[in-house]
């Protein structure tokens with residue numbers, strides 16, 4: 001994939017005229033990250049069920065036609081369309097029964113039909129099915145007046161999947177329907193990329209873990225829990241390294257340990273102004289990392305690069321900022337590193353904003369919103385209230401981000417805004 005090296009980015013290489021680490025637009029940061037990512041996880045063969053949420057390492061080809069034979073789509077009577085009377089009623093003699101899994105062995109003669117169930121193989125000589133509700137049956141003879149088109153109510157061999165066709169391409173993220181699709185080919189094992197290993201820790205002298213009594217000035221570490229949740233939904237292998245004090249020796253140890261066991265390292269805290277110089281020194285020593293001030297709110301500081309062979313994201317410490325930067329930058333990067341070459345962008349939908357929003361141009365805001373449908377069936381969105389980056393409740397109440405990009409200024413109630421729905425994005 002990428003042939004660019006992180007060192008170009010760190011040095012802000014000459015060709016990047018618009019490169020300003022102190023005011024990095026969201027879209028540009030996303031693009032830089034994409035350009036410098038180098039996926040490299042190995043393949044493994046897993047039982048079909050275990051492939052859910054994994055990325056295909058090879059194309060899956062169909063070893064057979066699905067369905068494998070022409071069969072009936074309905075319960076009815078199979079016959080040859082040549083036997084239909086051009087006008088008036090058609091009468092056909094019932095000569096046998098075909099069930100799903102138990103075919104009619106004979107061949108249809110002229111003026112004959114076979115009672116047939118849904119999924120049963122079409123008898124030799126038959127090419128059309130009339131549904132049972134449309135016929136009269138008397139003394140083993142059916143009659144109907146409607147003229148069904150040749151081929152009606154039957155499914156053709158290979159109409160779902162044809163032998164040797166690419167059913168799913170390498171790079172595809174496996175979802176529930178894919179398990180069924182591959183099962184329909186009779187395949188029990190599948191080649192996927194191995195799970196990405198993501199190590200993370202929280203930094204901060206003020207942090208304590210759940211289960212301990214809260215002392216003066218202390219804060220429970222919530223970031224490791226939101227990160228655990230978001231990472232688990234992405235189906236990566238999660239390596240929780242706990243809390244690391246703001247101590248250079250301890251941080252160095254933790255970063256080295258993480259780079260030895262993980263493909264990706266995430267840290268939260270310690271990259272904002274003041275603290276950054278300190279982390280900067282350490283990351284310069286251990287790897288190659290850029291420190292950006294992203295033109296966004298929340299989530300301004302972001303560090304990105306490599307520590308040893310591991311990809312590194314230094315997320316801000318504020319609980320909402322962690323989630324926003326994860327969804328806006330880390331999620332897509334992880335999908336690429338998992339083996340998906342071009343992950344689908346998160347959809348942006350339009351909704352009518354029910355309140356005024358104060359907003360400066362020049363930066364992207366990800367306000368937390370509640371998307372709802374009003375009694376007239378119109379989709380609307382209401383901000384959750386206080387939007388501070390430390391107010392995790394705002395994320396919990398929200399079901400979407402209201403995405404206000406750099407060009408957007410103040411929003412008046414009733415204006416159309418873009419929203420990103422949270423449920424289902426990981």
Ligand code: AMP
Nearest residue numbers: 202220221222223269270272316317318
């Ligand atoms: P920092 O980015 O380290 O300056 O942290 C910014 C704010 O986020 C501070 O108020 C921290 O106490 C808070 N914070 C940092 N890490 C965490 C965490 N893991 N859980 C909860 N709050 C945190």
Ligand code: MG
Nearest residue numbers: 203204269270
């Ligand atoms: Mg801190």
